[in-house]
Amino acid sequence: GAAGDPLITEIQDWNRYSGDGVDSRPYGHPSEFESQVVRRNVAWLTADPISSVNFTPLHELDGIITPNGLCFERHHSGIAEIAPQDHRLMVHGLVDTPLVFTMADLMRFPRENRIYFLECAANSGMEWRGAQLNGCQFTHGMLHCVMYTGVRLRHLLEEAGVKASGTWLLAEGADASGMARSIPMEKALDDCLVAFRQNGEALRPEQGYPVRLVVPGWEGNMWVKWLRRLEVGDAPWELREETSKYTDLLANGKARRHTFAMDVKSVITSPSPQAPITHGKGRTVLTGLAWSGNGTIKRVDVTIDGGRNWHTARLDGPSLPKALHRFYHEFDWDGSELFLQSRAIDEQGLIQPTKDELRAARGENSIYHNNGIQTWHVGKDGTVENVEIS
Ligand code: MTE
Ligand code: CO
Secondary structure, X not given: XXXXXXXXXXXXXXXXXXXXXXXXXXXXXXXXXXXXXXXXXXXXXXXXXOOEEEEOOHHHOOOOOOOHHHOOEEEOOOOOOOOHHHOEEEEEEOEOOOEEEEHHHHOOOOEEEEEEEXXXXXXXXXHOOOOOOOOHHHHXXXXXXXXXXXXXXXXXXXXXXXXOOOOEEEEEEOOOOOOEEEEEHHXXXXXXXXXXXXXXXXXXXXXXXXXXXEOOOEOHHHOOOOEEEEEEEOOOOOOHHHOOOOOEEOOOOOEEOOOOEOOXXXXXXXXXXOEOOOOOOEEEEEEEEEEOOOOOEEEEEEEOEOOOOOEEOEEEOOOOOOOOEEEEEEEEEOOOOEEEEEEEEEOOOOEOOOHHHHHHHHOOOOOOXXXXXXXXXXXXXOOEEEEOOO
């Protein structure tokens, strides 16, 4: 019982003395007791932090929105720091009128607000051949979901007037990597945004300030940050990022390419290796995320016994197309070891495959588009490990 608990019987400092006044934190930050909630990289994954990635701490988050300061970062040549008044966005190629927009010009187009997930095509890539990294931050953390404010890419293209022969669009960044990807015109005119805000505030420099491309449901690599050039053409450009990278080598030696959409996928974020069960037997909350580049999530199944019994998880919160979905499954833990898995099904009826099914279909050599079912082993002491079962 609580009898004699000094946290109840003694007056605490925060109860006795006044705290900091307003203006002590003109731009707020999290509690000092949340200092473990940070992006992290895996030092041995890349040769240098300039062309590298750090990961969203998914195990520390809830709901579907990623706080701006925790969105994973993937840069090919570090963070470009661009003053908005010095930024230009050019539209040229197969258009009636080549145009250059300033940020002030972009602000005069009608704005839209949309919530979308962004997943790097390489997310879970290190897990293709077997369980490797111990934490959903590292296995699944090249993922974020925020509300973007921006203008329809369609409006900018219409302003320039796309010629009938203009079937492809090249999007290029202003950073030192000059990141560029070819996008089919149909997608460019459909739901792409040229965004300058995320979660209400200006984009962070890490996310492409002052402006980035939003390509809903498609490979994160195509969401060009520090967007400076849009060229209309009649064929894909076949640049490095769509030939030597972001293609999938199959068992027969051929490679899949133009695999733009991100497949239906899910992961249990807690319990997970970095979020073990510390409360012992009894009432336990399992939670996770599901998403699909095809639209909304229809259902998430979860198992705690490695697939012997499946339960329909409880989806909670908004169910938006091409956004993260939050699921929960509450159960009484009897203290025995568990094998936790989740399996998502999207609105098109596509079902998340097992990793064995993926390898059977696509061979052993892939990196990108690993949407296989993740297994966490829970030990009797509540510790959690990344494993594979078959
Ligand atoms: N855009 C530019 N200009 N430079 C880059 O290095 N990285 C791409 C994409 N856009 C990149 C870029 C990759 S591989 C991904 S996964 C996403 O941005 C990551 O977006 P984020 O850093 O906002 O998470
Ligand atoms: Co990427």
